[in-house]
Amino acid sequence: MPPSNPLPPKENALFKRILRCYEHKQYKNGLKFAKQILSNPKFAEHGETLAMKGLTLNCLGRKEEAYEYVRRGLRNDLKSPVCWHVYGLLQRSDKKYDEAIKCYRNALKWEKENIQILRDLSLLQIQMRDLEGYKDTRYQLFMLRPTQRASWIGFAMSYHLLGDYEMAISILDAFRTNQMKGTDDYEHSELLLYQNMVLAESGQYERALQHLQKFSSQILDKLSIKETSGEYYLKLKRFKEAESVYEDLLKRNPENVMYYEKLIEAKQLVDPDEKVAFFEVYKKEFPRAIAPRRLQLTEALAQPVFEKLVDEYLRHGLHKGIPPLFVDLRSLYAIQDKAETIEKLILQYLENLSKNGTFGPDPSEVKQPASALLWAYYYAAQHFDYKKDTDRALQYIDAAIDHTPTLIELFIVKGRIYKHAGDPVSAYQWLEEAQAMDTADRYVNSKCARYMLRAGHVKRAEDMCAKFTREGVPATENLNEMQCMWFQTEAAAAYKRLQQWGEALKKAHEVDRHFSEIMEDQFDFHSYCMRKMTLRSYVGLLRLEDVLRAHPFYFRAAKVAVDVYLRLDQHPLQDAPQTAEPDTENLAPSELKKLRNKQRKAKRKAEQESALQAQVQVKREQHHKARQQQEQGDPEAPQLDELIPDKLARAEDPLEQALKFLQPLRTLAADRIDTHLMAFEIYFRKDKPLLMLQSIKRAHRLDAAHHHLHDCLLRFQGWLDDNLASLNPAVAAVITKEIEPMVRGRSTEEMAEQFVSQPGAARCQAGALSAARALRRLRPPRALHALQLATSLDYPDLSIQGCVDVLDSLRDGDFGPCEKEIEQYIEACRKKFPYAIAFKPASELSELADDHVADDAPLQPKEIAVNN
Structure with a gap:
């Protein structure tokens, strides 16, 4: 339809030039032409020109002015599709997709057949997964442009995503026969494979197989034909044909x-014996292949057979010098007999190689290279480290280092042994030595940085990563820009252990933003993939984005954020007290001299930090300016609010902030019990009984015997005892009915007693600690028994981190005043874990603290607890 407020020819020509300038990103020229129109008093309030001026200003980063002009234009011409379209583009640039969709729909009221608006609307609908709306919009585009390939493909895909496979297949068939006759290229091949994928997803495997065979000559991806047909044969139980296909593969x-x-x-x-014989055939057929030899070890159960096969495999690996040999065989250690067999063989190799230079006791055997002994030491160190025999592991890795002191892998393994033994400081020092031997190896560099973070040395880790980040930009800025999430999740956990809550939250929010950015990035692919016909990959992308926040990186960051927000809700940060001037008059001269030296050092350090911060700020501003110039104010990349640690740590409502991290997990990580336990902790503090009940029920379905769930159930039941009478009768009736299968008419005291007395429930260290806390809280006369239960070291899953948790609980007063018991427990843990820093005497900790440079924080047991 014509514009509701048309311009005369001269001004109309200028308006068209504004549109061209916007399309070619010539924003300043566009503003100049807009000014020429608006300077004419007759057209000073021309709605579409005002809207285009606002859109151009938005591209230059002047967002407030942009909104002002666009809204003004819209008020002056509410029936203009251009004004509504521009307003939608502005909302889209701010990621307000729901609002943008409303704007596009308003634009279509006045111009129903505008192709560009329909395309923009369809992109937003698929981005927001409004599949019904997407189908309707693609149908309109299909009717308006029936000769365009994208119209057919988008229309068919809309039905596919909705699960209407027959309609999608019929549209693709019609398109292939009418629009793509005589083509035999990559795009046609991808279309056929996509159609075959739709057939398979509809469950019509026979039809999909026939389709694949019919068009095999036109499909260029021959490997995909074989793999897919093999899958279909198995689905259809046509095993002979499947056997033939996989033998060829x-x-x-x-x-x-x-x-x-x-x-x-x-x-x-x-x-299992048949499978072992099966792999024997392929070992002979493919004598150089590793896969059949390794898979055979998994299937071999008979002891003599397994010993013979693993003997061959180990000899080959040690002779060749394969570093990941232990990692390759580690899954076999789940079976005790296999682990013992491997240990026996490795010890035999070490003895024979040291004496004769051969794997066997017979000196007449073929002599092995000198490196075979080295790799045997290397394997033995990892083997005993896995068995938590730290002394023997260190003995063998030291022997390997004495043998070949230039092999980097040896130092990495030694660091790992110390990490598992509970000494992250020694661990990172050995990794630092490994990194110094090859400063160009990014893997070792990253590994060293990770170990530094686990030791609490955040600044050192940043400096280590700075060796491979962009010069002139702070390492943290560059790592954030590169979405280096392994570093950020580790840094968040490190800051949490250091009790630097704001910094921990900043890292968690950075990870959350990365996931938001990845979801925004799919916007570029909606039209691109249909144009390039990469349809299978596109559907895979959409399905991946739907479950993106189920990724472990997000889960780790969210868990840190939720834990920190829960802690801040319970213990909000207080304003820092003003430091009083020390009383220097009554100090001895030596003490006064020490104080003055300390003050001078502190002042010098503060000046250095201030100068460094100023330098970093200058570099950051230069970096942002360069990026803005490079992007030329792209409206699709709005500036995000700066994450200020102190502001994050002083959030007005920490529980609401925690819920923002939790909500995606409740949908996408519902199969993890930690999700529902975190939800309970939040809703318990918010006094939301129905949501507490929901969280407990979901967790109960996953693991009814989980120790944390038991504690949550006890607290919920205690909350009900105090508050049930004040609830709405209907709500109270629902809660009472739903909680009964879990409570079974027992009181909280009875549940606590029964959990402790169950043979399996409290026989893990974490479960025993949880049960002991509940028993101490609910049955004070059983306090001694609860303390004994918590501090026992007889649990099969005993770990350093578990003992640190018990120690923290004792120090926090969960079991009342027990200074003597704390000392005894530390001493017992020190004997059990002699290398663990968490149980070192105070004198040794103070020596370590002198060298500890993690933000000048004191070395705390919680900070240095092992992270296996």
Whole structure:
């Protein structure tokens, strides 16, 4: 339809030039032409020109002015599709997609067949997963542009995503027969494979197989044809054909583990001996392949057979000098007999290689290279470290270092041994030595930085990473820009252990922003993938984005954030007290001299830090300015609020902030009990009984015997005892009915007693601590028994971190005043874990604290607890 407020020819030509300038990112020229129109008193309030001026200003980063002009234009011309479209673009640039969709729909009221508005609307609908709306919009585009390929593909995909497979298949068939005749290229091949994917997802495997065979000559991805047809044959239980397909695939790639598994399924092998014999055949057929040899070890159960096979495998690995040999075989250690067999063989190799230079006791055997002994030491160190025999592990790794002191892998393993032994400081020092041997190795550099973070040395870790980040930009800025989430999740955990709550929250929020950015980045692919016909990958991308926040990186960051916010809700930060001037008159001369030296050092350090901060700020501003110039004010990249640690740590409502991190997990990580336990902790503090009940029920379905769930149930029942009478009768009735299967008419005291007396529930260290706390809280006369239960060291899953948790609980007063018991417990833990810093005497801790440079924080047991 024509504009509701048309311009005369001269001004109309200027308006068209504004549009061209916007499309070509010539924003300043666009503002100049807009000024020429608006300077004419007759058109000073022309709505569409005002809107385009606002859109151009938005591209230059002048957001407030942009909104003012666009809204003014819209008020002057409410029936203009251009004004509504521009307002939608402005909302889209601020990621307000729901508002942008409303604007586009208003624009379409006045111009129903505007192709550009319909396209923009369809992009927003697929971004927001409004699949019904997307289908309707794609139908309109299809009717308006039936000859365009994107119209057909988008229309078919809308039905596919909604699960209407037959309609999607019929549209794709019609498109292929009418629009793509005589084509035989990559795009046509991808279309056929996408259509085949839709057929398979509809469950029509026979039809999908026939389709694949019919068009195999036109599909260029021959490997995909074979793999997909093999899958279909297995689904259809046509095992002979599947067997033939996977045998051909193994000839193509004998190292593909999946092919062996599928071939076993096709041959219908179940007995372990049959599987061992199966792999024996392929060992002979592919003598250089590793996969059949390794898979055979998993299936071999008979002791003599396994010993013979693993002997061959170990000899080959040690002779060749394969560093990840232990990592490769570690999964076998789940079976005790296999672990003992491997240990026996490794010790034999060490003895024979030291004496004769051979693997066996017979001196006439073929002599092995000198490196075989080195790799045997290397394997033995990792083996005994896995068994938590730290002394023997260190003995063998020291022997390996004496043998070849230039091998970096040895120092990495020694650091790992100390980490597992509870000494993260020594661990990172050995990693630092490894990094110094090859400063160009980014893997060792990153590994060293991670160990530094776990030791609480955040600044050192940043300096280590700075060796591989952009010069002239602070390492943390560059790592954040590169979305280096392993560093940020580790840093968040490190700051949490150091009780620097604001810094921990800043890192968690940075990770959260990365996930938001990744979700925004898919916007670029909605039209691109349809244009390039990468349809299978596009559907995979959409499905990945739907569950993106189920990723472990987000879960770790969210857990840190929730834990910190819960702590801040319970213990809000207080304003820092003003430091009083020390009384220098009554000090001895030596003490006064020490104080003056200390003050001078503190002043010098403060000046250095201030200068460094100023330098960093200048570099940051230069970096942001360069990025803005490079992006030319792209409206799709709005500036985010700066994350200020102190402001984050002083949030007005910490529980609401915690919920923002938790909500995605309740949908995407509902299979993890920690999700529901975190939800309970938040809702318990918010006094939301129905949501508390929901969290407990979901957790109960996952693991009814979980120790933390038991504690949550006790606290919930205690809350009900105090508050049930004040609840709405309908709510109280629902809660009473739903909680009964878990409570079974017992009081909180009875539940606590029964949990302690159960043979398995409290036989893990964390479970025993939780049960002991509840028993001490609910049955004060049983305090001694509760203390004994918590401080016992007889649990099969005893760990350093578990003992640190018990120690923290004792110090926090969960079991009342018990200074003597704390000392006894520390002494017992020190004997059990002699290398663990957490149980070192105060004198040794103070020596370590002198060298500890993690933000000048004192070395605390919680900070240096091991993170296996």
